[in-house]
Amino acid sequence: MAAFEAESQATSGGAEEIEVSRPGSEASRYLPLGYLALSLLLSYGVIGLVVWSLGLDVTGFFKDMFLYPLTTQSGLSTMLRRISPILLSSLTLAFAFRIGFWNVGSPGQLMVGMIAGTWVAIHLQGLPWFLHVGLTLTTGFGAGALLGLILAYAKFHFGVNEVLLSLLLNFVSQYSVTALLYGPMQGRPLLPYTAPILPSAELPRFFGRVHVGVLLAITLVLITVAVIRYTRFGYMMRVMGSSMAAARAAGIDVVRVGTIAVCVSAGFSGLAGVMEVTGVYGYGFDTIVQGIGFYGMISAFIAFGRLGYLIPAAVITSMVLSTGELVKAYSKVLPSQTPQLLLGLIAFGLLLTTALGQRASR
Amino acid sequence: MATSSVIELREITKRFPGIVANDHISFDVRRGEIHALLGENGAGKSTLMKILFGIYQPDAGEIRIQGAPVVLKSPADAIRHGIGMVHQELMLIPEFTALENIILGAEPAWGAVFVDTSRARRRIAELSRRYGLTVNIDARIKDLSVGERQRIEILKTLFRDADVIIFDEPTSSIGPQDKARLLKLVRALADDGRAVVPFITHKLPEVFEICDRVTVLRNGHVEGVYARADLSPEQLTRAMFGAVLGSASQPSTRGRDAILTVTDVTLGGPGGKQTLNGVSFDVKRGEILGIAGVSGNGQVELGEALLGLRRADRGTIVFDGEDVTACGPAEMLARGYAHIFEDRAMNAVGDLSLRDNVALSFYSSPRFTKAGLLLDYAKIAETCAGIVEGYNVKYGHATDEMRTLSGGNQQKLILGRILATFPMLICAHNPTKGLDLASCHFIYDRLSRYIESGNSVILVSEDLDELLGICGRIAVMYEGRMTGIRDAASATKEEIGGLMTGDFPVSRGRG
Numbered sequence: 114m115a116a117f118e119a120e121s122q123a124t125s126g127g128a129e130e131i132e133v134s135r136p137g138s139e140a141s142r143y144l145p146l147g148y149l150a151l152s153l154l155l156s157y158g159v160i161g162l163v164v165w166s167l168g169l170d171v172t173g174f175f176k177d178m179f180l181y182p183l184t185t186q187s188g189l190s191t192m193l194r195r196i197s198p199i200l201l202s203s204l205t206l207a208f209a210f211r212i213g214f215w216n217v218g219s220p221g222q223l224m225v226g227m228i229a230g231t232w233v234a235i236h237l238q239g240l241p242w243f244l245h246v247g248l249t250l251t252t253g254f255g256a257g258a259l260l261g262l263i264l265a266y267a268k269f270h271f272g273v274n275e276v277l278l279s280l281l282l283n284f285v286s287q288y289s290v291t292a293l294l295y296g297p298m299q300g301r302p303l304l305p306y307t308a309p310i311l312p313s314a315e316l317p318r319f320f321g322r323v324h325v326g327v328l329l330a331i332t333l334v335l336i337t338v339a340v341i342r343y344t345r346f347g348y349m350m351r352v353m354g355s356s357m358a359a360a361r362a363a364g365i366d367v368v369r370v371g372t373i374a375v376c377v378s379a380g381f382s383g384l385a386g387v388m389e390v391t392g393v394y395g396y397g398f399d400t401i402v403q404g405i406g407f408y409g410m411i412s413a414f415i416a417f418g419r420l421g422y423l424i425p426a427a428v429i430t431s432m433v434l435s436t437g438e439l440v441k442a443y444s445k446v447l448p449s450q451t452p453q454l455l456l457g458l459i460a461f462g463l464l465l466t467t468a469l470g471q472r473a474s475r
Numbered sequence: 476m477a478t479s480s481v482i483e484l485r486e487i488t489k490r491f492p493g494i495v496a497n498d499h500i501s502f503d504v505r506r507g508e509i510h511a512l513l514g515e516n517g518a519g520k521s522t523l524m525k526i527l528f529g530i531y532q533p534d535a536g537e538i539r540i541q542g543a544p545v546v547l548k549s550p551a552d553a554i555r556h557g558i559g560m561v562h563q564e565l566m567l568i569p570e571f572t573a574l575e576n577i578i579l580g581a582e583p584a585w586g587a588v589f590v591d592t593s594r595a596r597r598r599i600a601e602l603s604r605r606y607g608l609t610v611n612i613d614a615r616i617k618d619l620s621v622g623e624r625q626r627i628e629i630l631k632t633l634f635r636d637a638d639v640i641i642f643d644e645p646t647s648s649i650g651p652q653d654k655a656r657l658l659k660l661v662r663a664l665a666d667d668g669r670a671v672v673p674f675i676t677h678k679l680p681e682v683f684e685i686c687d688r689v690t691v692l693r694n695g696h697v698e699g700v701y702a703r704a705d706l707s708p709e710q711l712t713r714a715m716f717g718a719v720l721g722s723a724s725q726p727s728t729r730g731r732d733a734i735l736t737v738t739d740v741t742l743g744g745p746g747g748k749q750t751l752n753g754v755s756f757d758v759k760r761g762e763i764l765g766i767a768g769v770s771g772n773g774q775v776e777l778g779e780a781l782l783g784l785r786r787a788d789r790g791t792i793v794f795d796g797e798d799v800t801a802c803g804p805a806e807m808l809a810r811g812y813a814h815i816f817e818d819r820a821m822n823a824v825g826d827l828s829l830r831d832n833v834a835l836s837f838y839s840s841p842r843f844t845k846a847g848l849l850l851d852y853a854k855i856a857e858t859c860a861g862i863v864e865g866y867n868v869k870y871g872h873a874t875d876e877m878r879t880l881s882g883g884n885q886q887k888l889i890l891g892r893i894l895a896t897f898p899m900l901i902c903a904h905n906p907t908k909g910l911d912l913a914s915c916h917f918i919y920d921r922l923s924r925y926i927e928s929g930n931s932v933i934l935v936s937e938d939l940d941e942l943l944g945i946c947g948r949i950a951v952m953y954e955g956r957m958t959g960i961r962d963a964a965s966a967t968k969e970e971i972g973g974l975m976t977g978d979f980p981v982s983r984g985r986g
Contacts, residue, residue: 344852348838355826361784362821364805438825
């Protein structure tokens with residue numbers, strides 16, 4: 114979102130006459146955190162108001178809301194499991210956005226990665242686990258990346274709008290995968306479930322049900338941060354993200370860099386998809402990644418599109434969504450979609466506080 | 476002077492973090508006068524102008540219009556009070572016609588919903604006639620020349636009955652014919668009772684020609700206010716900078732063999748128009764070749780073709796003895812060619828830091844790569860520090876964003892990073908456009924010295940003084956062709972000006 118802010122604060126035409134018109138980057142770097150805190154306050158406040166008006170115990174509710182995902186076994190493991198796909202999905206958006214590319218095809222890339230990786234997980238027999246796991250994950254990543262290749266080719270060779278294309282490919286992917294799940298990949302009669310994966314393809318677990326995919330996701334985020342900050346490739350990406358024209362004029366091969374970046378970003382989602390199978394459920398089905406792509410986008414938004422904020426943002430998103438059990442206890446009066454409502458309020462609150470903040474600083 | 480002052484600024488002060496842009500500036504403009512505001516970039520000119528136009532609010536001081544104090548919260552307020560502004564970067568909508576642009580925001584209504592275009596046309600026709608502003612109001616902006624666009628901007632302000640018209644660097648992007656018309660127009664506007672305030676950084680001769688008074692700004696405060704009768708160029712320069720600057724010397728035109736040979740390069744434009752129509756010329760080693768021409772005659776396309784951003788449909792480009800017609804930017808840069816675009820957004824990235832901008836020249840160099848993958852940011856920081864030092868760039872921190880620098884400093888940094896790669900040929904397109912005098916001279920100086928080691932420069936410019944000042948030969952572009960090449964030493968402005976507009980002069984060497 115740093116880029117969004119920069120765009121909307123574009124100063125008036127004559128670039129020659131720019132005086133020092135903004136505070137140094139130090140002060141404005143922490144401003145987004147302020148906005149986030151404010152919007153969290155507002156959103157929880159609204160929910161609190163609703164709870165109070167329904168005659169429920171507000172302090173008890175909030176205590177439970179925060180403690181449940183952090184202290185109970187089920188809450189904690191749900192939260193940790195959720196972090197992995199949300200984090201990778203948000204990484205898809207944020208990484209591609211570094212070059213100004215809107216990859217909103219995470220849901221579709223998740224599905225494709227899931228089905229491809231699951232095939233490998235089911236059918237490749239007799240492999241030692243690290244090889245099998247490695248191949249499964251790589252296949253998932255690769256399938257997502259292939260979808261990314263389509264996006265990149267269409268954008269860089271035909272100028273196709275990537276928002277439309279990636280968005281619509283979500284549907285194409287979803288229905289294709291569902292067709293496969295009722296077809297050759299069907300492992301159970303009448304249901305769109307695959308056969309169970311082989312034990313050698315399962316991701317190792319810890320803390321009970323939490324799989325190592327979480328660690329992999331976190332590591333990947335850190336690696337991408339390092340790539341953007343320290344490598345030549347990352348530099349080229351940053352230039353492209355700020356000014357495609359200047360990048361071309363400086364001799365950057367925007368097609369090559371762009372294609373790689375988009376494919377990798379899509380691969381992240383593919384990886385997330387297959388990890389849901391090998392780390393959580395043990396088999397693939399059509400609603401396995403329901404909503405994950407969407408939550409990933411919100412998480413990226415909460416992180417202001419900054420790679421460095423993705424992990425905390427995913428934690429926040431996960432926390433909000435992991436109050437499911439809790440809400441059930443209040444289910445007589447609160448709808449079961451309350452966590453999603455809260456997430457939406459946070460996102461809206463962010464838009465509001467950021468917009469007002471920008472207005473005030475003029 | 477309150478009675479005849481249309482606008483009075485009293486003790487205007489505006490601060491930004493770390494800098495006082497306007498320091499108790501007092502300035503007044505009388506009815507019917509042409510009062511120029513001179514000052515380097517960074518002297519506070521543009522801040523003052525933005526305050527006058529309601530874009531900024533002053534921290535202290537007041538603005539009085541017709542004697543009454545006003546607060547201008549936005550350009551709309553300023554326009555309502557009769558202040559009009561003709562911007563340097565013309566703010567017109569390319570896809571709309573001239574008429575639509577002129578009445579934008581002030582459409583005469585027909586009933587509650589419709590626009591009364593016939594009333595608008597009548598009024599515009601009347602204004603055009605009165606001031607000799609001939610322009611086809613049904614043409615789309617994108618099809619009009621820079622001079623015509625400027626006239627439309629002027630009509631915009633007149634359409635809203637502006638009493639005071641502010642011009643931001645009015646003569647920096649137009650050719651000599653348009654310039655002459657503009658000066659006549661400004662005089663006519665003033666004679667008609669309006670006030671005109673041109674904001675200028677250089678082009679001192681024009682200042683003398685038409686202004687009644689001149690206010691000089693330096694470092695955020697008013698250095699002096701002069702009446703025309705009391706003016707001399709030396710005095711003005713001294714007021715602006717505290718010293719008289721020498722002009723750049725002319726290099727010898729004795730060239731050797733050619734570093735660049737362009738033959739019959741043709742490039743189609745949108746809609747089948749030939750933007751480059753058989754361009755042929757060469758650049759000798761060790762020379763500065765000027766390319767004169769009013770903007771829009773193929774200069775930008777020529778630059779793109781030379782750098783390799785676009786490929787010529789026909790013709791060849793030979794650089795340093797090799798055919799590079801099919802090469803892209805990365806290759807051309809590697810071969811020792813460098814390009815400074817007119818559009819600064821192509822040479823620098825405003826959102827990135829100074830260091831990251833310097834890295835634009837070095838990111839692909841093995842010397843700046845660590846372990847094959849990582850960019851050696853430490854070395855880049857060093858290089859940046861060296862450039863900033865050697866090119867006298869004024870900045871805050873090396874990690875600040877590029878756009879926090881003033882135009883002159885941005886351009887110096889760009890020139891520095893490009894020269895630091897020691898290209899054999901640099902093509903610079905309007906490198907001094909909109910810059911203050913000191914930065915201009917700095918750039919001329921650097922370019923002149925650069926060719927001493929056998930390198931070459933192509934200087935594409937609309938400023939004839941500039942071209943005649945430092946180039947050895949001057950080629951002229953008109954409608955995508957080279958209409959002539961002259962020796963700078965013997966060429967006259969009339970001759971070059973004629974070639975620029977497609978007239979072919981019969982005589983040569985006349986004073």
